Amino acid sequence: MNLLPLTTVVLPLFGALLLLIPQLYVRSRHLLLAIACLDMAVLLPLTLPRAAPSFELEHFVVLDATAQLFLLLINALFVGISLHLHNRVRAAPELAGDIHRLVRLSLVFMAASNAAILCNHVVVAWICLELTALTAVPMIHHQRRDSATTASWHYFLFSAVSLGLVLLGVVCLTHGIELTVGAERVSLFHDNLRLEVAIADPVWRRLGLALMIFGYASKLGMAPLYSWLPETYDSSSPSVTTLLAAVQFNVAFVGLFRMLQVYGGNDADLASYQLTALGLASMVLATVKIVSTNNYKLLIAYAAINHAGVIALGLALGRPAAYGVILYVVSNALVKAILFLTAGTIKAHYRTKKIDELHGMIREMRYSALFFLVGTFALLGFAPFGSFFGEVIIMTGLITTGHYITFAALCVLLSVVFVATGRSLFPMVWGEPPVGAVRQPESLVALGPKLFYLAILLSLGVYTPAPLSTLLQQVANSLGTR
Amino acid sequence: MTYLLFAYFLALCLPLFIRSWHAALTGLRIQAIAMAAMLWLHGLHMEPTPIIALVDLLLFRAIFAPWYLKKMATERGVAKAFDLIPANLLVWTLAAILIMASFGFSTTLVGQFSRSLTHLGVACCGVLLALLILATQRAPLGQAMAVLTLENGISLFELHAHHHMEWVAQLGLTFVYLLTVLTMALLVRRLGTVDDDGPTHPADSAVL
Numbered sequence: 001m002n003l004l005p006l007t008t009v010v011l012p013l014f015g016a017l018l019l020l021i022p023q024l025y026v027r028s029r030h031l032l033l034a035i036a037c038l039d040m041a042v043l044l045p046l047t048l049p050r051a052a053p054s055f056e057l058e059h060f061v062v063l064d065a066t067a068q069l070f071l072l073l074i075n076a077l078f079v080g081i082s083l084h085l086h087n088r089v090r091a092a093p094e095l096a097g098d099i100h101r102l103v104r105l106s107l108v109f110m111a112a113s114n115a116a117i118l119c120n121h122v123v124v125a126w127i128c129l130e131l132t133a134l135t136a137v138p139m140i141h142h143q144r145r146d147s148a149t150t151a152s153w154h155y156f157l158f159s160a161v162s163l164g165l166v167l168l169g170v171v172c173l174t175h176g177i178e179l180t181v182g183a184e185r186v187s188l189f190h191d192n193l194r195l196e197v198a199i200a201d202p203v204w205r206r207l208g209l210a211l212m213i214f215g216y217a218s219k220l221g222m223a224p225l226y227s228w229l230p231e232t233y234d235s236s237s238p239s240v241t242t243l244l245a246a247v248q249f250n251v252a253f254v255g256l257f258r259m260l261q262v263y264g265g266n267d268a269d270l271a272s273y274q275l276t277a278l279g280l281a282s283m284v285l286a287t288v289k290i291v292s293t294n295n296y297k298l299l300i301a302y303a304a305i306n307h308a309g310v311i312a313l314g315l316a317l318g319r320p321a322a323y324g325v326i327l328y329v330v331s332n333a334l335v336k337a338i339l340f341l342t343a344g345t346i347k348a349h350y351r352t353k354k355i356d357e358l359h360g361m362i363r364e365m366r367y368s369a370l371f372f373l374v375g376t377f378a379l380l381g382f383a384p385f386g387s388f389f390g391e392v393i394i395m396t397g398l399i400t401t402g403h404y405i406t407f408a409a410l411c412v413l414l415s416v417v418f419v420a421t422g423r424s425l426f427p428m429v430w431g432e433p434p435v436g437a438v439r440q441p442e443s444l445v446a447l448g449p450k451l452f453y454l455a456i457l458l459s460l461g462v463y464t465p466a467p468l469s470t471l472l473q474q475v476a477n478s479l480g481t482r
Numbered sequence: 483m484t485y486l487l488f489a490y491f492l493a494l495c496l497p498l499f500i501r502s503w504h505a506a507l508t509g510l511r512i513q514a515i516a517m518a519a520m521l522w523l524h525g526l527h528m529e530p531t532p533i534i535a536l537v538d539l540l541l542f543r544a545i546f547a548p549w550y551l552k553k554m555a556t557e558r559g560v561a562k563a564f565d566l567i568p569a570n571l572l573v574w575t576l577a578a579i580l581i582m583a584s585f586g587f588s589t590t591l592v593g594q595f596s597r598s599l600t601h602l603g604v605a606c607c608g609v610l611l612a613l614l615i616l617a618t619q620r621a622p623l624g625q626a627m628a629v630l631t632l633e634n635g636i637s638l639f640e641l642h643a644h645h646h647m648e649w650v651a652q653l654g655l656t657f658v659y660l661l662t663v664l665t666m667a668l669l670v671r672r673l674g675t676v677d678d679d680g681p682t683h684p685a686d687s688a689v690l
Contacts, residue, residue, distance in 0.1 A: 060650070090563045123647055127654035134661050137669065153622060160629045160662065161616065164636055168609065171639045183644035188651070203591060 002056055005063050005118055007042045008071060011035055012111040019104040028100040029086045035107060036082035040075050047072045049470040055120060059189050062120035063304060065368075065474035068260070069372075070254050072119050072471075073330055077337055077457065078110055080449030081247075084341050087446045102142045102240075109135040109243060110133040113251045122188045122262075123169055126163065129219075129255055132248050133159040139240045140232055151228075158228035163216035166255070169211030173197070176204025179402035193262045202267075209259070209267050213274050216256035220249060220308045223281040229247045232288070233301035234353070238344025241297075245340055246303055246333040253311070255330055259316065261478050273315045274408060279312030283413045295353045296346070299424060300339045305381055306417055307332045314394040315479075319403055322476035324393025330472075331378070331386030331460055334453045338375040341450055342368050349440060355424050360408045360433025367442045369429045371450045376425050378457055380418050386460030484600055486523075490638065491604045494611060494631070494662045498577055503555055503564035504511075506627050507548040513634045514543035520641055530649035537630040538656040539637070547630055554667055555623055560672045566627065567618050580610040601642050608635025622670045629666065633659060 015035040018024055023033065046063065053064030068176070071225060085103070089095050109132055116128035133156075140152035177186050177193075179201040187196065197205060221229035233241045275338075286306035307416075311332070314325035345368045346361065347353055362371035378385040398407040402449050464472070493512035497505045518539040526532045569571045584606035585599075592598045612632035619625050646652075 022657075122649070123650060123651040124654055127651070127658055130658045131661070134658070134665050145679065149669070153673055156665060156669060157616065157625055157629065161613070161632065164609075167637050171636065171643060176641045178643055178645050183646075186645040188647055207591075277685060376499050396588055430675050457594050 002054065002063075004042065005046055005061060005067075005071075008039050008075065008114040008380060009118070010038050011042070011109045012114070014106040016104045016107040016111070019100050019107070025100040026096075026101040029082075029096075032103045032106065033079075033082045033086050036075070036079045036110075037394050037412075040079050041108075043075050044070055047467075047471065049467055049474060053191075055191075059191075060124060061118050061123050062190065063118065064478075065471055066257065066478060067117050069326070069330070069471045070250055071114060073119070073333060074113055074250055077242070077246045077453075079340070080237050080337060080452055082108075083445075083449045083452075084242075084344075087430075087443075087448075088239070088344075088348075092448070095360045098142075102139060103143075104244065105139045106239075109139065110247070113247055116251045117254050118390050120190050121239070122190060122258075123167075125255060125258070126170065129251055130159075130163050132251055133163065134217075135245060136240070136248065139243070139393050140236045142240065143237055144429065145235065148235040151231045154228045155232045157219065158225055158271050160216045162225060164215070165211050165218070166215035169208045169215060171208075172204050173200065173208030173254050176200035176202075179204065181347060190258055190262055194264060196424050197263055197266055198252045202252065202297055204272055206267050209263060209270055212259050212273060213256065213271060213278070216252055216259070217275075217278045217308075219252040219311065220256070220303050220311075221282075222308050222312060223305075224276050224283065226285065226305055229305060230298050230301040233304070233340070234295065236260045238340050238347075242367070243336050243342045245301075245336040249304075249308075249336075250329065250333055256315070257479070260305060265318075270317060272318070275312045276403075277317035279309040280406065280409055281309075281314065282306070282312065283309035285411070286422070287413050287416050290417055290424075293424075296355050296358075296425065296428065297340075297343050298352050298357070298420065300336070300343060303421065304332075304336055306413075307336075309312045310391065310394060310410070310414075313391075314397065315405060317394070317401055317403070319476075319479060321394045321397030322479040323472065324397060325479075326390075326472050326475050327386050328390025328394065331390055331457055334429060334460075335375055335378045335385075335387060336455045338371055338450050338453050338457070339379060342375060345446070346372065355428060358428040359431030360437065361429050363433040363439065364437045365440050365442060367447050371447070371454070372425070373429050374454060376421065376452075378420055381414070385457050386462040387457075389461055394470075401462060483659075486516045486519050487600050487604045491607065494604070494608055495577075495581070498567050498611065498615075499574070501525065501563050501565055501569065503560060503566075503623065503627075504552075504562065506566050507552055508633065510551075510630055511544050511548050513638075514539050517634070517637055517641060518544065524641070524644075526606075529646060529648040531652045534649060534652045534656060538652075538659060540659055540665070542636065542656065543630075543637070544626070544661075550663055550667055551623065551626060551630075554670050558623075560621075560623055564621075564624070566615055568623055572616075573618055573687070576609060577614060580614055583609050584610055596640060603640065605635055605638040608632070608638055609634075622673045626666045626670055630663070633662070648683070 012035055015031055047068045049292045053062055055062055058204055089099055090124050112128045112131035116125050119125035119128055137152050137156050140155055141148040174186055177200040198397055218225035282305050286302045311325055311329055314321040350358055363366040378387050381388050381391045490513050493509040497509040518536055519584050521532060521536050585603040587606055588603035612628050613633055615628035
């Protein structure tokens with residue numbers, strides 16, 4: 001039995017347990033970094049492409065291409081977040097007070113995230129996703145700002161509803177299967193479900209799918225249940241925002257993706273209509289908000305909703321755009337990580353989140369401004385970043401499958417976002433700096449995580465190493481039958 | 483079984499029209515007890531999954547969660563007169579429409595003469611009325627009750643299925659429910675102190 005994948009769950013949990021010892025509180029940021037790096041080191045050999053998925057622990061754990069790719073992604077992101085947190089506490093020692101609490105929660109969050117991705121059982125995977133939401137709640141109001149407490153309450157409520165709907169969808173699907181194969185033969189393991197779904201009662205099956213898509217879409221921050229996302233991202237500290245926007249987003253995406261894998265070509269019409277409607281609604285809403293906001297953190301949050309919309313449109317197409325969707329999801333996680341971490345650095349220095357109060361950042365914070373600029377380019381889908389190629393593949397998919405109206409709507413919305421984001425963010429970087437502004441020293445170590453993300457983002461666009469490319473292809477091939 | 487579903491239905495609907503949070507908590511208790519009785523009547527067969535589910539319903543949903551919410555409400559000095567949904571004709575009509583829609587939906591799903599009709603109708607009512615409470619309620623305590631009503635509605639749906647999932651999954655669901663109640667309590671307590679403006683943390687000016 002190969003229990004190595006479970007190390008990615010056990011190691012963070014062990015770290016969290018160690019942090020119950022008060023003597024280790026002062027070492028918490030070192031412990032976090034050490035565990036993140038160790039996890040990554042354990043994971044690397046496991047992510048080499050393999051011919052067939054392997055199942056462990058009485059079928060509860062699966063290591064397939066989807067798990068390999070997303071484990072690699074979220075753990076790479078976690079290394080960067082840990083490094084950022086480590087540097088922030090080093091730079092501002094007043095933050096060290098109760099950092100151990102945040103570190104402990106982050107480690108439990110990562111253990112639950114890794115478990116959710118590795119899990120082959122639909123309910124246990126749901127439980128792990130719910131655990132990430134419940135550990136995120138205290139992290140959001142870690143710094144005990146009143147606005148953060150309110151945001152964490154709203155996050156909790158929306159999570160309860162969206163994940164509740166997902167569970168309800170699972171119950172409906174189970175009942176649909178039960179009606180045709182009998183209660184004794186129902187299995188909730190993903191690989192068995194693929195076979196059962198095809199013969200399940202179609203009414204219950206479709207109801208289950210509709211509820212699961214709506215629930216997961218809400219967890220991804222899509223309309224109509226989106227309002228928690230900008231509020232939460234704006235109120236949390238940058239490291240927590242990045243954990244939510246880049247790590248938890250991908251864990252929820254894997255949940256949705258696995259359900260679409262399970263359904264295969266069944267009810268593809270329903271999935272397509274629902275995802276297209278949710279995707280376009282999210283994009284319209286995000287575009288309106290991007291045009292009107294004067295807060296750069298909120299702008300990035302609305303851009304995240306916009307991107308979730310693009311992902312939904314890609315998923316609606318099934319196989320023709322699958323590679324583009326996966327490339328876009330991976331790139332998007334890295335872009336959000338770069339932008340939210342940089343936004344945190346900018347906020348820490350300027351003490352404002354208002355766009356019109358910031359000008360000429362390039363003169364004061366050269367490297368942060370450059371990262372912000374490059375991140376914005378990637379956010380807008382410029383070449384040579386992976387997000388550009390992902391977007392192009394999704395657009396090509398829309399054309400080749402005859403979705404001309406959706407294609408036109410996507411082009412219009414992306415163009416408006418392009419102009420509105422550029423108009424808002426570029427003056428922050430290039431405009432005239434305030435009188436008396438001096439260049440701030442920025443250590444290379446502090447820039448490390450963003451540099452690391454940028455390198456991966458570029459490599460996804462310019463040169464993707466063969467193992468990673470194979471992995472991306474395998475994940476894309478696992479979606480749908482169309 | 484029908485009388486238990488009727489008890490659940492009454493425990494779900496009556497608190498909407500009674501101006502008291504005590505009534506709402508008693509409603510949650512009765513819902514959990516009714517579900518536990520249904521599970522008992524289904525037969526436990528000494529299998530771990532239904533036994534865990536029974537403990538979940540009796541210990542956590544019928545006793546712990548309402549008790550904890552009551553403790554919080556008392557601590558925060560919440561007035562006894564408490565509307566779960568706004569007390570006006572419009573919202574009451576909306577609630578009535580949702581109840582009728584639930585049974586209509588249930589009829590569409592399983593047919594007019596099915597034995598599951600009442601079960602699904604009541605479960606659907608539970609979910610939809612919980613969403614109505616969430617949509618109209620502004621007080622954290624009321625929103626917390628809505629979340630618990632939603633959880634109960636989903637559990638009633640689960641009871642409709644005869645399939646017993648693996649005991650590990652059932653145990654996980656119970657753990658998540660318990661954690662949800664504790665997290666909710668922590669937040670409702672903290673929200674009670676969110677009045678003053680400005681930072682409440684010494685390191686608030688710095689950003690992690």
